[in-house]
Amino acid sequence: MTAPRVVVAGGHSAGHIEPTMNFADALRRLEPTAEITALGTVRGLDTTLIPARGYPLELIPPVPLPRKLDRVLLQTPGRLRDSVLAAGMVLDRVRAEVVVGFGGYVALPAYLAARKRDLPIVVHEANARPGVANRLAARMTTHVFTAAPGVRLAHATAIGIPLRPAITGLDRPALRDAARQRFGLRPDGPVLMVTGGSQGARTINAAVSAAASALRANGVQVLHITGPQNVVEVPDGDPSDPPYLVVPYVEEMQYAYAAADFVICRSGAMTCAELAAVGLPAAYVPLPLRGGEQRLNAEPVVAAGGALLVDDADLDQAWIEATLIPLLTDPERIAAMSARASAAGAPDADVVLARHVLTAVAERRRSAS
Known part of the structure; x- marks a missing residue:
């Protein structure tokens, strides 16, 4: 040809x-x-x-x-x-x-x-x-x-x-230790990745940062990608606490995906597709605009059992502490959701x-x- x-x-x-x-x-x-x-x-x-x-x-x-x-x-x-x-x-x-x-x-x-x-x-x-x-x-x-x-x-x-092949070919377990070291995270313990997309999301930033003390107290590490125009204030923790890292942007997202065990994020079409492709479970917070279009993007993987769905209006510190932290500290449930997310990917x-x-x-x- x-x-x-x-x-x-x-x-x-x-x-x-x-x-x-x-x-x-x-x-x-x-x-x-x-x-x-x-x-x-x-x-x-x-x-x-x-x-x-x-x-x-x-x-x-x-x-x-x-x-x-x-x-x-x-x-x-x-x-x-x-x-x-x-x-x-x-x-x-x-x-x-x-x-x-x-x-x-x-x-x-x-x-x-x-x-x-x-x-x-x-x-x-x-x-x-x-x-x-x-x-x-x-x-x-x-x-x-x-x-x-x-x-x-x-x-x-x-x-x-x-x-991208860097996403679809990602071997998260194989890259996990190197990815965590890249960000200054500990090799052991659950890691929550937080992102609102390229510009960040004010609701997500505020809710997760407000729950920083509770996350640390439960052994959860955080990689918080705020968006380049946003500033997130996180209370100082004890040096022995799990790290809560705040970065404005990550260029090579495959490393963030490999470091994480769970994600809280918006549910844009590309985000949903990438997380399913790499088998990362998530709590999706659809953008409350455009007739709820982002909710529709997340529904297939949520129905498959690989993700949660939470309305923007319902996301706050209390939801993080009551719903998300018990999930993050349950390795068996995380593993099951990861498998279901992966099965929903293409x-x-x-x-x-x-x-x-x-x-x-x-x-x-x-x-x-």
Whole structure:
């Protein structure tokens, strides 16, 4: 097979860009000669994250879309037309053979430009509640993939979310001691990892730090990732107490995952997918916005017994002390939840999607010959 020419569209937020780039990496591993071009806009993180992963980036005008198919969408035809034209010029210039979209600002223009050229369209939806671009695209193609079953998209097949090999190939027990040493944690005793995502979460930060004394008293170590803009005050403990470490950000999360036994965090789609892939049980605290979308992301692993779900309004020091600490100090229960979380994971989604895209390219070439 000569080099497949693939255009990927999944820009603006890290939640769109990360699975896009993970898929691209998997495609390169399967077909090293693949020519992959990413579409993006000047808004969001496209110009930062995509070039850092080594892929050429083509910019098109952004078209922010509402999350509903309503009147607001109908008021954007001019901007959408310009963006579709720009996307089409990229597709023509790189002689694209397939467009793979992950939602976000650039996805809909890419889908519409591909449809005009009768190019195969492959859609991946990471969230439990699809955005408008992917809902429209699912009507244009039968190549539709989702993170979990039950997502309301036509023709959808659940495969999980494309993740980095550093995550899917993580051997937590083997890396545990080195990871704990890296952060200055003790080799023995339970470790709670706390994170609210890249920007942190005020509710989580406040609740866990308020329970610092109780956590120490019960032998629980804490690796608290606050987010770079947040400051968390933790009472000083005795030198003999289990450590409570506060860091603003962790670049290589596989080490944090290997050091931890349990996580308390938001339930973004990528977070849920990564923790399930590495078998880390969690207490998910869905962001109380956007109609409870994050709750839907966590429900499959919660139903499998690999996680807890706690509303943002219910998370406080009392919940940590009454519910979480008894769990953290029960190794058998932690082990059982870890096994159930792992069973709910899908570590090969990147390769599954890449193989499907290569098949779509091959089928197009056969039909054109």
